[in-house]
Amino acid sequence: MxxxxxxxxxxxxxxxxxxxxxKHLVRGDLSYSFPEETKLGFIIGNVAKELGVDLSTLSSRKARVDVEGSRKRYCDVNLNTGDLITSERIDRESLCGKKPSCVVKIDLVLENPLELHRVSLHVHDVNDNPPKFKKNSIEMEIRESADKGSRFSIEEAHDADMGQNDVQRYVLEKNDHFILSADSKRVQLQLENNLDREKQREINLLLTALDGGSPQKSGTVVIHVTVLDANDNAPVFTQAVYKATVPENSPPETLVITVSATDADEGVNGDVIYDFGHVSEENLDIFSLDPKTGKIKVTGVIDFEETTSFDISVEAKDGLGLTSYAKVLIDVIDMNDNAPAIYLKSMxxxxxxxxxxxxxxxxxxxxxxxxxxxxxxxxxxxxxxxxxxxxxxxxxxxxxxxxxxxxxxxxxxxxxxxx
Missing domain, CATH: 2.60.40.60 (Cadherins)
Incomplete structure (x- = not known):
């Protein structure tokens, strides 16, 4: 070490x-695939049948499941049937987040004679989370002299699921002024017809995010547009994606990175305020963002063994409501902060x-x-x-x-x- x-x-x-x-130790590997969020007692597979173990000996041989380095067991062995069954909730998002593959490793132990079998549990994603916007409503202020074709960024919805079960498309309720931009990877409103403050000072738009799951889930946000006389430029970040590293167990107030955006307008139209975009409740307790300086600092406990990286959206907003977004990717550096542990598996x-x-x-x-x-x-x-x-x-x-x-x-x- x-x-x-x-x-x-x-x-x-x-x-x-x-x-x-x-007698001697016998070893073998087993692999099972099943969906997340199965009910307790769900039969993953029959380990006795696959290993050729006599059912009548499972109890005397103390057949059991052991999960290395975790307080959770996830599953147990039914000593009467030889079935490997779920014993607690298995949530793929909690276990693996957005990783393309989610595999839980467990050990199956039998005694007299001693046997150890490595079991891989491949947990598949199900569409159990709807798309969500950070807020129920978005406030925007757009000048009435904005040119047709002008685009305005909207914060993306977040879906904890992955692949097809993640957000696939957006739908904007039909209105007289805006459509969704069709040629941008980001979510943007595109001005289709000129605004006239004297005719309509406020516009409410309904934006829906849809995932690709079955059944399909959705989330909505109301975009409230106030029509103004002037504000020509939205803030522009110096980078679309910021990357940083931070050692685990960094003390509070440790500076991680500084984001920066500039606005070509003058006065209140050019004043930039920073805020987090979509960020989980857990991450809000770990990082802070200074609204004036753009400094992102550590405020909570960072544990590499719990989370190896963070993907955070940040927002820059000028004095009259035009916004831009950037991503901050933070990789956690592992420190030697855990003592090794010895487990007596069988004796x-x-x-x-x-x-x-x-x-x-x-x-x-x-x-x-x-x-x-x-x-x-x-x-x-x-x-x-x-x-x-x-x-x-x-x-x-x-x-x-x-x-x-x-x-x-x-x-x-x-x-x-x-x-």
Whole structure:
């Protein structure tokens, strides 16, 4: 393990040497696919059938599910049927966000003989979230002398789902003045007919965002346009996309990045105010945006193990309501802030003294929540015991004998693991 800090974790395992037998570890990989938000007790698959395990032995072999490095279990084994069933809500958006693939790794453990099977749960997205705008209404102020064809940016709707279940298109309710811009990747109003403040000072437009799911979901926002006499230019950001990095556990007031937009107008028409566009409640507690300077700072706890990146929309608005938007992409830098943990996955409590050298008597798992070099671990045991650790699957180790056991000389061993 590398990093600015080194951790040492000790685990004591105590077992007795007896005259009972033991068997070897058998390993295999399983993979299942199923949709998110299934009801509790949903049958993912039958592990007993796929592994060829006798149903009558599941209980005696203590068949169980273990999720490495997580307090959640997600699923359990029905010892009567051998089915792998959901035991709590599985929400793809909470687990994987917008990642194209969402895979949850769990371990299936059986004893007597010891078996460890790696199970991959591929969670598919369902259309369980509607598109949402940040606010129920958007205030805009547009000069009456605006040219036909002028475009005005509108903040996009956000949908927590992905792919076809994400926002696919927008529909603007028919009106006398505006249409949606058809040749822009952004959501923009395009002025189709001239405005006349003397005839109509205020215009209400209804914009609907639609996803591509089945059944289709939608979200709406009312755009309230006030017709003014002057304001020729909207603010323009210096970049369409800002990129920054921030170390996890950065203290409050840490400066992440400064966004900047300029407005060619003078006076109140050129004064720019910054605000977040769409941002989740969790991110609002993590970052702040100074409305005058555009400085984005840390205000909450950033944990790489929880979130590796942030995608934030920022808005620049001038004194009379014209707006522009930019994206801020923030990558979190992993720090070596987690101590590795050792888990005793299985252990033969009674071990015969006549076991041949090289016999496996237990399984341990070592896990560090940090990533890359910070998450690499090494495991060893103290000297002068007739046992050694043999690396196995991923971060699993087998405890095997290295010499002859003699109960008359030593009837039990305390083995200390460290890494």
């Amino acid at each position: 590398t990093g600015p800090e080194r951790f040492q974790v000790l685990v004591l395992i105590h077992f007795f040497v007896t005259l009972t037998g033991t 033969s409590s009674n071990t015969p003294e006549n076991l041949p050298s090289g016999t496996e008597v237990g399984i341990i798992n070592v896990h560090d929540r940090d990533s890359e070099n910070n998450g690499q671990v090494r495991c060893s045991i103290q000297e002068n015991v007739p046992f050694k650790l043999v690396p196995s699957i991923k971060n699993y180790y087998s405890l095997v004998t290295t010499g002859q056991l003699d109960r008359e000389l030593v009837s039990d061993y305390n083995i200390t693991y460290c890494h």
